[in-house]
Amino acid sequence: MLQCLTLELEMGCFWLNWLAKLGYSDITGIDYSPLAIQLSGRIIEKEGLSNIKLQVEDFLNPSPKLSGFHICIDKGTFDAISLNPDGALEKRKQYVKSLFRALQDKGFFLITSCNWTKDELLNEFSEGFEILEELPTPTFTFGGRSGNSVTALVFQKK
Incomplete structure (x- = not known):
């Protein structure tokens, strides 16, 4: 059984629904906000998906039961933490x-960031993780140079 964890349910709810519709059966979504959990619960109920667990968790101070996942998906949590004016580095x-x-050993971490470049994310996750893949994201060109406004990477726990 594949255990999946999504962080921050605003965008995570999309991932939860998609994984559940693909047939994954052990899916957990977390958020520090009880209101986000309630809203996501209503969306999941409306979709008729019963194989998704939701729980209030502060990912910076998680409960001991938040472990053993095969996959962790982040779309926005690391970005939000990085923008915190009080102790962002820590x-x-x-x-x-x-x-x-x-994550369990050899578990996968998928991150989509609007604030960090590939090189910056490689540096942030260099301890304990290795890059497996850079996922394609939309590009733009300005002044003869091309770039991305979003970075999406897949890491594996060493």
């Missing part, structure tokens, strides 16, 4: 520690 380090504990 909070990013704690995020990496929490991620390491949440």
Whole structure:
């Protein structure tokens, strides 16, 4: 049984529904906000998906039961933590520690970021993770140079 974890349910709810519709049966979505959990619960109920667990968790201080996942998906949580004006560097380090504990050995971590480049993310997750894949994202060209406004990477826990 494949255990999947999504962080921050605003975008995570899309991933939860998609994974459940693909047939995955052990899916957990977390958010620090009880209101986000309630809203996601209503969406999941409306979709008729009963194989998704939702729980209130602060990913920087997770409960011990938040472990053993095969896959962790993040679309926005690391970005939000990084923008915190109070101790962002320490909070990013704690995020990496929490991620390491949440994933089983050789587990996969998918991150989509609007704030970080590939090289910056490689640096942030260099301890304990290795890059497997850079996923294609839309590009733009300005002034003769091309770039991406979104970075999407797949890491594996070492």
